[in-house]
Amino acid sequence: MLEIVNQIKLTIADDNDHPFLNGPFTPNDKEYTASTPELKVIGEIPRDLNGIYVRNTHNQVHESIGMYHPYDGDGMLHAMHFEDGKATYRNRFVRTTGFLAEQGAGKSLWPGILAPQLYERRGWGSMGAMKDNAGTDVICHAGKLIASMSQGSEPWRLDPVTLETLGADPSWARKVVHGLASHYKVDWETGEMMFFNYPEVAPFMNYGVIDRNNQLVHYVPIELPGPRWPHDLGITKNYTVLHDLPFFFDHELLKKGQRKLAFHRDIPARFGVIPRRGDNAQVRWFEAKPCFILHLTNCYEDGDEVVMDGCIQNNPHKPRVGEGGTKQEQYERIRAHLDKHNNPTLMYRWRFNLRTGQTTEHQIDDEITEFPVCSNDYVGRPYRFSYNVLYQPGEWLFRGLKRYDLVRDTTERMEFGEGRYGSEPQIARRLNAKSEDDGYLLTYITDMKANQSECLILDAANIAAEPIARIILPHRISAGTHACWVEGDRITTESRSTTI
Numbered sequence: 001m002l003e004i005v006n007q008i009k010l011t012i013a014d015d016n017d018h019p020f021l022n023g024p025f026t027p028n029d030k031e032y033t034a035s036t037p038e039l040k041v042i043g044e045i046p047r048d049l050n051g052i053y054v055r056n057t058h059n060q061v062h063e064s065i066g067m068y069h070p071y072d073g074d075g076m077l078h079a080m081h082f083e084d085g086k087a088t089y090r091n092r093f094v095r096t097t098g099f100l101a102e103q104g105a106g107k108s109l110w111p112g113i114l115a116p117q118l119y120e121r122r123g124w125g126s127m128g129a130m131k132d133n134a135g136t137d138v139i140c141h142a143g144k145l146i147a148s149m150s151q152g153s154e155p156w157r158l159d160p161v162t163l164e165t166l167g168a169d170p171s172w173a174r175k176v177v178h179g180l181a182s183h184y185k186v187d188w189e190t191g192e193m194m195f196f197n198y199p200e201v202a203p204f205m206n207y208g209v210i211d212r213n214n215q216l217v218h219y220v221p222i223e224l225p226g227p228r229w230p231h232d233l234g235i236t237k238n239y240t241v242l243h244d245l246p247f248f249f250d251h252e253l254l255k256k257g258q259r260k261l262a263f264h265r266d267i268p269a270r271f272g273v274i275p276r277r278g279d280n281a282q283v284r285w286f287e288a289k290p291c292f293i294l295h296l297t298n299c300y301e302d303g304d305e306v307v308m309d310g311c312i313q314n315n316p317h318k319p320r321v322g323e324g325g326t327k328q329e330q331y332e333r334i335r336a337h338l339d340k341h342n343n344p345t346l347m348y349r350w351r352f353n354l355r356t357g358q359t360t361e362h363q364i365d366d367e368i369t370e371f372p373v374c375s376n377d378y379v380g381r382p383y384r385f386s387y388n389v390l391y392q393p394g395e396w397l398f399r400g401l402k403r404y405d406l407v408r409d410t411t412e413r414m415e416f417g418e419g420r421y422g423s424e425p426q427i428a429r430r431l432n433a434k435s436e437d438d439g440y441l442l443t444y445i446t447d448m449k450a451n452q453s454e455c456l457i458l459d460a461a462n463i464a465a466e467p468i469a470r471i472i473l474p475h476r477i478s479a480g481t482h483a484c485w486v487e488g489d490r491i492t493t494e495s496r497s498t499t500i
Contacts, residue, residue, distance in 0.1 A: 001088075002038040002474055006031040008093065011062045011107060019331050020070040024397060024421050024446050024479040027059045028076065028091065034474045035088040043469035045457065046440065047085040048430040050488035052160055053442040053455065054079045055423045056147055057480030058135040059093070062108040066115030067330055070338070070396065074099050075135035075147050075156075077163050078444060078477055080455045082428075083488065087471055089455070092163035094147045094156055098131035114334075132156075132179075140486040141186050141193045142214035150231070152179040152197060160486050172216035178206060183232045183295070188376050194240050194276065200227045200254065207242060209277060218277045226251055229261065234299030234308050235276070235380045241299050241308055241352075242283070244270040247292040247316050263316050265290050271359075273306050273352055286352040286359045292316035294345065297372035297386040298379060304355040309386065309406070311370050312348035312363070338396035345370045347388065347404060365411070369402050375427040375436055376485060385437050387425050387463075390415070397421040397479055401443070403463050414463045419448040426485035427460055437461040440468065446479050453477040 010029050012021060021027065036045070058073030075094035080087055093099060102109050110131035134147040134156045144166065145158040154168040155176075176197065184195035191212025198205050204227050209218035228248045234241035246267035250260045268287040275282055296310035325333075336342055347364040369388035384407045389398040400415040401422065416422050422443045429439035441458040455471040 055483040072112035094134040095165040242272040311345040
């Protein structure tokens with residue numbers, strides 16, 4: 001099967017020269033369903049690879065209001081479903097309220113993140129004057145996908161097989177008035193999902209737990225000194241780790257509706273260790289050196305300590321993007337703002353001692369990497385391997401992957417090749433896996449030279465080896481970031497009615 005199931009009309013001007021709307025970032029307008037053998041496969045798809053690799057992408061549809069930022073585009077999911085040596089590829093827009101409204105109007109109705117000062121904003125994301133595009137993260141919980149944007153999103157649920165948008169979650173979305181923050185974590189052993197949000201009014205953070213039956217079972221306020229801008233959280237078997245980082249909006253400007261981020265080097269980073277269903281009074285705050293963190297690999301308990309691994313930014317800054325100058329000058333500021341070589345992110349480890357209240361911390365590596373992931377089965381548990389992306393210098397593109405063995409303190413890497421850019425990888429453990437890395441590492445590749453995209457299947461224990469298989473997609477897809485792996489046994493009965 002190879003079918004174009006829908007085509008969305010793009011209204012972006014033909015002469016638009018924005019670097020994040022061209023080249024590897026050219027938006028896609030077609031929604032496909034394509035299966036093997038019509039999908040060309042180089043190599044052989046393993047028969048013990050069973051599940052769905054899903055990646056989210058910001059995919060702009062209409063000419064933007066003001067200067068476009070690559071976080072503005074509508075969410076589009078790309079999914080490769082594996083079963084018994086076969087594969088089916090699907091891509092679909094996340095049909096949010098904003099997406100549907102703009103489809104009806106045939107144009108953009110909301111400004112992007114570079115022009116919010118021109119409009120009154122009541123809050124973040126779908127709760128305010130910014131469109132909730134659901135284009136940042138994607139995970140699987142309670143048998144369904146959740147897609148969200150980076151700031152105060154509603155939990156948009158989708159069928160993991162068909163990618164049909166089912167709508168904002170009816171069970172608990174309206175009970176969580178400030179939405180979901182950028183990232184949330186699922187404990188695959190208990191089926192619980194832990195999340196947070198960060199309103200701009202006191203207490204400035206809320207923390208919650210959704211159980212395996214998709215019911216909101218815990219939701220409490222967390223008191224912070226003021227409005228903050230956290231991006232991730234960590235979980236262990238018994239605790240959640242919340243972030244209070246000294247990279248936040250200027251308070252006085254915020255009162256005027258203006259949002260200017262600044263790094264406060266005189267304020268320590270704080271990490272709140274809270275029992276999974278604890279409240280504000282039970283948070284243990286640990287101080288560490290000032291920093292910002294976009295993404296964690298994992299957290300776990302080690303005796304009296306909670307261990308947290310992730311990518312640290314020692315000197316975060318936000319260059320002024322979209323503020324005057326020629327178009328080319330604005331483009332270059334956006335590029336510089338996203339280039340992690342201007343703002344290094346380095347693998348790092350923190351240890352929070354629950355007995356002494358002390359923090360110890362150290363840098364693991366001096367190479368710039370980000371988007372660290374570990375196997376789903378090891379989230380919140382002691383683990384060994386982190387898989388990170390390598391950045392293309394001067395660009396917001398991923399040129400390769402790096403594997404950290406955190407027990408032996410060794411690394412392994414693979415480069416995609418010139419003009420080939422990847423996505424956040426995911427670990428797909430083989431059926432009846434015998435070890436943490438007994439399985440496959442998956443990523444999508446956008447190949448500018450060949451003008452095509454592919455799904456790459458690597459040996460998770462030897463990523464430098466030749467790919468096990470390359471599945472050529474029916475179109476070249478726009479470069480993207482976050483992804484998830486949905487194990488075959490977690491696909492709901494309803495979803496299984498659609499075969500591959």
